[in-house]
Amino acid sequence: MTSSSQDYTLAMEPVRIGQPAPPQAPQRDGLGFSFSGSAAAYFRIWIVNLLLSILTLGIYSAWGKVRSHKYLYGHSRFAGAGFGYHGKPLAILKGRALIFLVLLLLAVTQKYSPGLHALLYLLLLPALPWVVVMAMRFRLRNTSWRQMRFNFRASTMDAVGPFIMGLIITVLTLGIGYPYARHMQQRFLVNNAWFGNARFEMLQCAGDYYRVYFRASVLGLLMLLLFGFIGGLYSSIIGHLFNQRLSVFGLLALAILAYLMLLLMWMSIGQVVRDGLANVMWNHILLESNGRLHRFESSMTLRGLMNLHASNALLTMLTLGLYYPFAKLRALRYRLEHLKMFPDDDLDAIRARPQSSRSALGDAAADGFELDLGL
Secondary structure: OOOOOOOOOOOOOOOOOOOOOOOOOOOOOOEEEEEOOOHHHHHHHHHHHHHHHHHOOOOOHHHHHHHHHHHHHHHEEEOOEEEEEOOOHHHHHHHHHHHHHHHHHHHHHHHHOHHHHHHHHHHHHHHHHHHHHHHHHHHHHOEEEOOEEEEEOOOHHHHHHHHHHHHHHHHHOOOOOHHHHHHHHHHHHHHOEEEOOEEEEEOOOHHHHHHHHHHHHHHHHHHHHHHHHHHHHHHHHHHHHHOOOOOHHHHHHHHHHHHHHHHHHHHHHHHHHHHHHHHHHHOOEEEEEOOEEEEEEEOOOHHHHHHHHHHHHHHHHHOOOOOHHHHHHHHHHHHHHOEEEEOOOOHHHOOOOOOOOOOOHHHHHHHHOOOOOOO
16 A cells, blocks of 8 residues: 555446436545644643633643634534544543543652662553553543444553563563554554544554654754754854853853754754654554445645744744744644545445443553553
């Protein structure tokens, strides 16, 4: 399966009265995704959520998350319809409260009892598969499109291999096996995701994951060399102007500049890797329903991602974080506008399956421990 769109031939047989109509031909140009929201409107939601969360010592953040997600999901559109988010603030707040207590315990033991701190991490490690499964169930079961919910159907034991073994592989290979572990984990997440009676499937593409990380490493090295050159040039100019060694002010300015450059590089490279992996993932995803295979195509480019995230990081730093909501919407719009689905049949053939809601604890744990589930 390649990422380029396939050519389809259309049957040109006449339709006679009394005969059933021929099946709907697949979309040659695909069905596109889009974002219809306003950055100004989202900024108002974001700033109100931030202020109220500060005033309530974080309690309002659960309601803020629901409000923010409802806006983002509702304005993310596919085939003329927006998505829905159905998470409950109280469920999110309860999950966050428990995770806060766990993080507080880890922080206290790190300061006063390093041995107990290490033991707690070892005890929490087996909980990682459970956290992943619960987080995916909560996120997908609270997401809908055209009144039909997504679902995640996997057990905690199913997640042990991809996540615990993936961690072991990464450690034993000194990081060389990390792209393979990420590929294995994302395949597990995709292959257990459902939309109604349709199941998602991700094809093998570990080699493409390694290519993403290799290009990001080369790009990061080039940026380090560039920043080193700029730093050296700055040092020479300051030294020439003062005709002496750098003053304390010059050293401080140089240190701040170097820090900001490294921060900018870290922010932009990290986002480029994340979206690069998403690009590979979507180009290897199929949606199977009633024997029909609907495929996806993501056309994001390395240059486009670098321009997007470097400028977003720079503007966010220059505005002391106030540009963040604009950067988030700009990135979301870019991802959606470069994503298409090529259906092999009418999407109305997909039917809903009964499902129950689950606790938000796993979702809160995934956020609290900064787990990147990649979806």
